[in-house]
Amino acid sequence: KAGVTQTPRYLIKTRGQQVTLSCSPISGHRSVSWYQQTPGQGLQFLFEYFSETQRNKGNFPGRFSGRQFSNSRSEMNVSTLELGDSALYLCASSGPGTNSYEQYFGPGTRLTVT
Amino acid sequence: AQSVTQPDIHITVSEGASLELRCNYSYGATPYLFWYVQSPGQGLQLLLKYFSGDTLVQGIKGFEAEFKRSQSSFNLRKPSVHWSDAAEYFCAVGSNYQLIWGAGTKLIIKP
Numbered sequence: 001k002a003g004v005t006q007t008p009r010y011l012i013k014t015r016g017q018q019v020t021l022s023c024s025p026i027s028g029h030r031s032v033s034w035y036q037q038t039p040g041q042g043l044q045f046l047f048e049y050f051s052e053t054q055r056n057k058g059n060f061p062g063r064f065s066g067r068q069f070s071n072s073r074s075e076m077n078v079s080t081l082e083l084g085d086s087a088l089y090l091c092a093s094s095g096p097g098t099n100s101y102e103q104y105f106g107p108g109t110r111l112t113v114t
Numbered sequence: 115a116q117s118v119t120q121p122d123i124h125i126t127v128s129e130g131a132s133l134e135l136r137c138n139y140s141y142g143a144t145p146y147l148f149w150y151v152q153s154p155g156q157g158l159q160l161l162l163k164y165f166s167g168d169t170l171v172q173g174i175k176g177f178e179a180e181f182k183r184s185q186s187s188f189n190l191r192k193p194s195v196h197w198s199d200a201a202e203y204f205c206a207v208g209s210n211y212q213l214i215w216g217a218g219t220k221l222i223i224k225p
Contacts, residue, residue: 090158
């Protein structure tokens with residue numbers, strides 16, 4: 001079974017631009033979570049989706065948004081990028097037969113904002 | 115609020131020596147606990163998990179962890195480390211549809 005895939009793997013953007021990151025969960029998984037990882041703040045929860053509904057959102061500004069499609073694929077969008085948004089963005093999925101907290105991670109998207 | 119503490123930022127051990135990484139959590143009910151490992155430039159790989167039952171859980175790569183409710187701890191152990199175990203290790207607790215993470219412990223292996 002294929003793992004969680006994230007595209008693109010690397011991205012360089014300029015301050016003020018917007019960016020969209022994509023995540024395809026493990027086949028059959030309906031929950032997708034997003035995390036931001038930085039050296040200073042560690043791993044921080046962005047949001048979680050299940051069957052196209054956001055069930056929880058972390059403490060991030062409204063510039064960060066996400067959505068989930070009917071095939072469980074998910075996207076996150078960051079508008080008006082700031083230098084501090086440079087981070088590794090990790091997507092995780094969980095699904096039937098696993099505890100919903102048992103999350104399987106993709107390789108991440110490394111975003112650099114200049 | 116729930117929280118996870120990993121008191122050691124770095125740990126250095128010799129190859130072949132035993133390892134224990136500490137994790138303490140703050141959570142009101144029976145927690146869902148996890149250990150993940152992250153190699154440089156990689157995503158997170160699930161090592162093991164605790165939901166209920168036997169307090170000693172076995173994971174992949176020869177790791178085990180013990181849940182101690184009285185100490186609010188979930189320490190990760192390995193009897194003999196290999197150079198390939200060098201990585202960063204994260205403890206997490208599941209709550210309200212998210213994982214709450216510790217700051218991580220970087221494991222350095224001395225040859």
